[in-house]
Amino acid sequence: MIVTEKKSFSAQNLTKSTIEFVIFLLALWGMSYATFFQDVSKLNTSRVTVAYQFKPLVLDTTSAARSTYVTVRTGKGRKPVQVYKYTTEGETDEVSSLDATISGGKDPINVTASAYKWNKKKLSNYDTKYQKAWVGVVETTYKKDFLNGIGLHAGRLANRFTLIRIPDHSFIKQTDLSAEEQ
Numbered sequence: 001m002i003v004t005e006k007k008s009f010s011a012q013n014l015t016k017s018t019i020e021f022v023i024f025l026l027a028l029w030g031m032s033y034a035t036f037f038q039d040v041s042k043l044n045t046s047r048v049t050v051a052y053q054f055k056p057l058v059l060d061t062t063s064a065a066r067s068t069y070v071t072v073r074t075g076k077g078r079k080p081v082q083v084y085k086y087t088t089e090g091e092t093d094e095v096s097s098l099d100a101t102i103s104g105g106k107d108p109i110n111v112t113a114s115a116y117k118w119n120k121k122k123l124s125n126y127d128t129k130y131q132k133a134w135v136g137v138v139e140t141t142y143k144k145d146f147l148n149g150i151g152l153h154a155g156r157l158a159n160r161f162t163l164i165r166i167p168d169h170s171f172i173k174q175t176d177l178s179a180e181e182q
Contacts, residue, residue: 048140048158050117054126055088057133057166060173068173069133069166070102076176086164088135093162100162104169108132113163123165132167 057069071085082097101112108123116138126134140159166172 047143047145049143051139051141052119053137053139054122055135056130057135057164058087058089059133059171060087063173066173067171069171070164071173071175072102073175084162084164086135093135095162095164099160100164102164102166102172104132104166104171108163108165113161116161116163118163127165132165133171134165136163136165137161138163 059067059069060071061067069086073083073085075081075083083094084097084100084102085092085094087093101110103110103113108127109118109120118136118138123136126136138159138161139157142154142156142158144154
């Protein structure tokens, strides 16, 4: 415009540039929100799929002192994180206490696990079938739709939470994270 009209300033150019800049900022905000600032727990259930898996725990009898279902390694520092190690049929898994909880006693759902929707009748059946020694994993995956595609989330894992059910807290072996790293 400056070259064709040979003017250094015009109100028409300023208006067009301002409108283009506002549109750019709105598009930048929308893309940033879709990519970085979506909270999975607040998403509409039509945007995610939720899947549950349950497996029985295998008793670890390698220790001469006592048998355990779960080994808990505790870290150090201002905000120590625990790591839960458990064995199911043919595989050993480790999960952080940020994404898992251990439930022992009468009720399979403790305060941390109650944030997720569990089928209480199914959990009661697993308690009976596996003698209160099982692992439940809930996985939330983004559906392949337009908004999830814009945010580059479509088809990806949004959240994973593990509920480790044990009959009693005496089936837990506790160690230090730093002791095993040496």
